[in-house]
Amino acid sequence: MSWHRWLIPLKAQQPLRELRPRVAFPVGMLAPFASETPPALWLECFGQSLDTTVYAEAFAVTAYTFGGSGANFSMPDLRGRVIAGEDDMGGSSANRLIGGVSGLNGDTFGAGGGVEQHALAISELAAHTHTQGTSGGTVNDGGGGNTVPLSGSAATGSTGSGGAHTNVQPTFILTWIMFVNV
Numbered sequence: 001m002s003w004h005r006w007l008i009p010l011k012a013q014q015p016l017r018e019l020r021p022r023v024a025f026p027v028g029m030l031a032p033f034a035s036e037t038p039p040a041l042w043l044e045c046f047g048q049s050l051d052t053t054v055y056a057e058a059f060a061v062t063a064y065t066f067g068g069s070g071a072n073f074s075m076p077d078l079r080g081r082v083i084a085g086e087d088d089m090g091g092s093s094a095n096r097l098i099g100g101v102s103g104l105n106g107d108t109f110g111a112g113g114g115v116e117q118h119a120l121a122i123s124e125l126a127a128h129t130h131t132q133g134t135s136g137g138t139v140n141d142g143g144g145g146n147t148v149p150l151s152g153s154a155a156t157g158s159t160g161s162g163g164a165h166t167n168v169q170p171t172f173i174l175t176w177i178m179f180v181n182v
Contacts, residue, residue, distance in 0.1 A: 025179040028061035030076070030083070032174040045176040047077025058180045065110035078176040081112070082169070117164035 030045065038044050049072045052059045059073050067074035087097045087106030097106025104113025 026061075027057040027179055027181050029179045030078075031177055031179075033177045034174055036175055038175065038177045041179060041181050042177040043075060043180050045076045045078040045178050047079070048075050049073070050075060050180075055180055055182055057182075058178070075178060076110075076176075082114075083176075115167065117166055119162055119164040 031042075033039075033042070043050075047066070049068060050058065052071050052073055055073075062073060062076075064073050066076045084097055084106065086109055087093050087095065093107050095106075097104055105111050
């Protein structure tokens with residue numbers, strides 16, 4: 001079964017070229033695609049520069065939202081990125097995507113942000129304590145073979161390297177494409 005059969009019902013004899021006059025997608029529509037080669041009328045989203053005249057319909061939708069100037073505009077660069085809904089759709093912000101370490105403003109259409117690795121700061125750790133306690137037992141004093149009784153508690157030392165850790169949610173890789181109708 002060809003990929004185009006799910007787009008618009010076609011007779012089995014109709015070739016793909018006959019699909020163009022019946023396009024049912026709005027220009028600028030993004031879609032995950034299960035192939036490394038986009039279908040006709042679609043382009044991959046890897047931040048490439050496009051001519052505003054050749055891709056006039058796509059430019060009318062995106063303008064310079066994803067970069068570019070003058071006679072060229074950019075496609076969104078979705079390589080290795082996750083798409084999230086604009087936080088203030090409908091007029092008020094849900095405040096689910098906020099700045100912080102990521103630098104992301106979820107209320108700004110076309111904004112990007114996030115970090116691939118992050119080293120936790122002490123202020124980001126949950127409040128907690130570490131103690132080491134003993135009740136009974138002895139330890140050699142290291143000198144003349146005498147033993148000393150143990151009791152009480154003491155703080156433990158710190159651990160960890162302070163290095164960054166990877167932040168990747170469970171992920172499945174596909175190609176992001178945009179309908180450009182050219």
